[in-house]
Amino acid sequence: MEPSRDGAKADAESAERVLREDPVMAELLDKHDPYTESNWTEYERLCISIINQQLSTASAAAVKERVFALLGEVTPETVLDAGEADLRDAGLSRTKVEYLKNAARAFRRNDFTAEGLAAHSNEEVVDALTEIKGVGDWTARMYLLFVLEREDILPLGDLAVRRGIQQLYGDGEELTREEMREIGERWRPYRSVATRYIWAEYESE
Template sequence: MLDEAIKYLKKSDPVLKELIDTVGSCQLNHIPKQSNLLEEMTRAIISQQISTKAAQAIYQRFLELYTYQETLTLTPEAILDTPEHKLREVGISRPKIRYLQHLATRIIAGFPIIEELSAMDDETVITTLTQVKGVGRWTAQMLLIFRLHRLDVLPIDDLGIRKAIQNLYHLEQLPDKHSLNNLGQKWKPYRSIACWYLWQSLETTIKNNRTKIVN
């Protein structure tokens, strides 16, 4: 499926073709699938509006609160039983603590599990997930792309995607949502794959810039 998607994208967009040739094979579907909905959603909430590096560090400290003898015991009940000061100590803000608690409450009440979400269409998944406080459309779309492996998701609110497009298409300013949506039409039905490459372009740019500085 990925080979077919990449061939299609390279044929439909010369700019994306050059990027794909630079980045190489797509690793999107190589991401492990073992995590459950609670792990995915807590990670997504903790990661909001902070850098990837900071999010990874905080999330790791968060998981350590629920790890005993190398066994993860993260459950919604455990989150609700955790004193707020303990969550604050690992770097989680008060609003995000409220979001985590609300997520835990919803899961206990019978929130859909990953397998049930997998049977839903994209918009139904988004509508379902955004019932949780602090979970917006972008967060739901990240789960669609990275956990449910949906191939045609375009997160038009993603700043990284907009910045990558500005760089690659030599735009004077960041594209607005309408422009991004129009551009994404040529990538259908593989917009998730296109987005993965756009995200990679930001890393490629950083590496290239570092190389120039060193030389």
């Protein structure tokens, strides 16, 4: 069941109240609006995460644009029907072509929609998704954050998140992941929301 507008508003207000207790995060809340992404389907979002693997933000955006233009409607069926040469001409490596097709077959077999995974814990979702060759822990946690909209995900496997935290909380000096987790404790139970603001600040530099 979709959350009511009043419920969503209450969640947003609760998240802002918690995050504003952190002075650094309070500044980011006043500076950015990180909720401007298109309303992608579950499979489109997974494709975007696979495309983004090990690419800069600009490169990933360019490749995504070409691949999505090639496919028109991005579904498991259109990906499986697409020729490898055409997908490679759009900018995908041979490996990523394989990964997108693996994900397409998995989506045909299983219900990976938000509704289908609603009763599953975060770790159960990660376990299920990482059974797909080409979907690692980072991609699975992007799915938790962006598709399932789980509120308390801190994806320290993401380089931009780590660098963003270091810039904001360590004056650019290297921090251990344990130190980053300690910083993130102040954002519970809305670490996903905080992560979006960290990304927004990092990408604005």
